Amino acid sequence: MTTDRPSLLLWTLLWVMMGVGCATSLQTPSTRRPYDRKASVLHPEVVLHRNMTTSSVDLYLSVNRSELLYSRASASSPFVAQLQIELLDTSWTVVDTAWDHTPSLLRLRQTWRGLGVPAWAECDVTDLQRNTSWSTRRFLGPSDGFGARDVLAWSELDKWAVRPDQATVNDTLRLMLPSALSQRSEGEVAWLLYHVTPPKSLPPPPYSGTRVRWDTLTPVNVGQVVADSMIVVQVAEGLTLFELASNELAIHVHGRQPRFPELGPAPSLISPVRYIATRAEYNKLKQATHPKLALDEFWLACGRTPNKARNLLQTYYDRVEEANHAFSGLVDGWKTDRGMVHVVFGIPQRIRRDAWNEYWVYGEEGTTNALTFHFRRKTTPYDDNHFVLQRSIQFRSAWDRAVSAWRNGRVRAN
Helix, strand or coil, rough: CCCCCCHHHHHHHHHHHHHHHHHCCCCCCCCCCCCCHCCCCCCEEEEEEEECCCCCCEEEEEHHHCCCCCCCCCCCCEEEEEEEEEEEEEEEEEEECCCCCCCCEEEEEEEECCCCCCCEEEEEECCCCCCCCCCEEECCCCCCCCHHHHCCCECCCEEEEEEEHECCCCCCCECCHHHHHHHHHCCEEEEEEEEEECCCCCCCCCCCCCCCCCCCCCEEEEEEEEEEEEEEEEECEEEEEECCCCCCCCCEEEEEEECCCCCCCHHHHHHHHHHHHCHHHHHHHHCCCCCCHHCCCHHHHHHHCCHHHHHHHHHHHHHHHHHHHHHCCCCHHHCCHHHHHHHHHHHCCCCEEECCCEEEEEECCCCCCEEEEEECCCCCCCCCCCECCCCCHHHHHHHHHHHHHHHHCCCCCC
């Protein structure tokens, strides 16, 4: 079995050329502030599955009921919410009734049927009673070939369709393969199986000359799978990669920790603090016998008062979670260059971007006080959402001021 990787790089380049990778499917409340998650009330999770054989697209929608506006016509009537869902040229209106033991998540499945196989799909979700909308545009795959969304990942843990790039470690996924695959194939359908361990180190500060080297990552060849309808896999930490031996399709399964994109218990809350803690403070936190108590003491020292410390902590970890939503790929979003800047500096006043670049502007653009970070897309076979910060020693003073603001309790929520 070969361990040569040029075919995967071609898949990555195809994905970038067809759109803006994951950025294409990011839900953007504003073109100027695309990562301002709090600008939108609605944050549904959408999984799209394209079926080339039946010329259909399945929509799996999950939305937290706490984000919907429920009202009732009279004191004796139940509380109801109304959703309008649009996919391509089809729309559905859904009325949801809230009872005493209604689950927190509202889950819906709808199917679009049409002529031909779409390469792109637009989806809009509207809370009719609140008059609030959310939208996304997703690349499904080439019209004449297979794409990642021709594969449906079904979670045995959630009993629901999930995004393979946000699978939970130790969950069992059933990867439902395109039915057209067996029709096109002659003989056995062989998949090459690889595993990639994400880099452990955090990104260096914006002024540093050091960089995390992703070009040295080596996939471990762990065997071959023969399947033409379904692959069953237990999710491992890191990236598990399935590639058709014919190079027609690649499936990326990223193993995330439970509760992702949120963080877990106190030990997992310590690692992100590295951006603003000294080396000695960080080592002390990592070695603490009582991590929660040690973390509380760190934030109390920054905020000076319990109320300020609580606000600092909330703002910091809100940004970590926002970064996980927007920038995750081979590593969790807060561990990326964009995640680091987002956590420490917050949401920029403006973002200018194209398929290969993002410019984050803090302050009034064009003035001497404006601070601009340039992130450039880095093509890699393992991550279609990887951007590298163009570092400069000129960022040293801005970084020091931002870290000092955290350590002196002067940071406020965006």
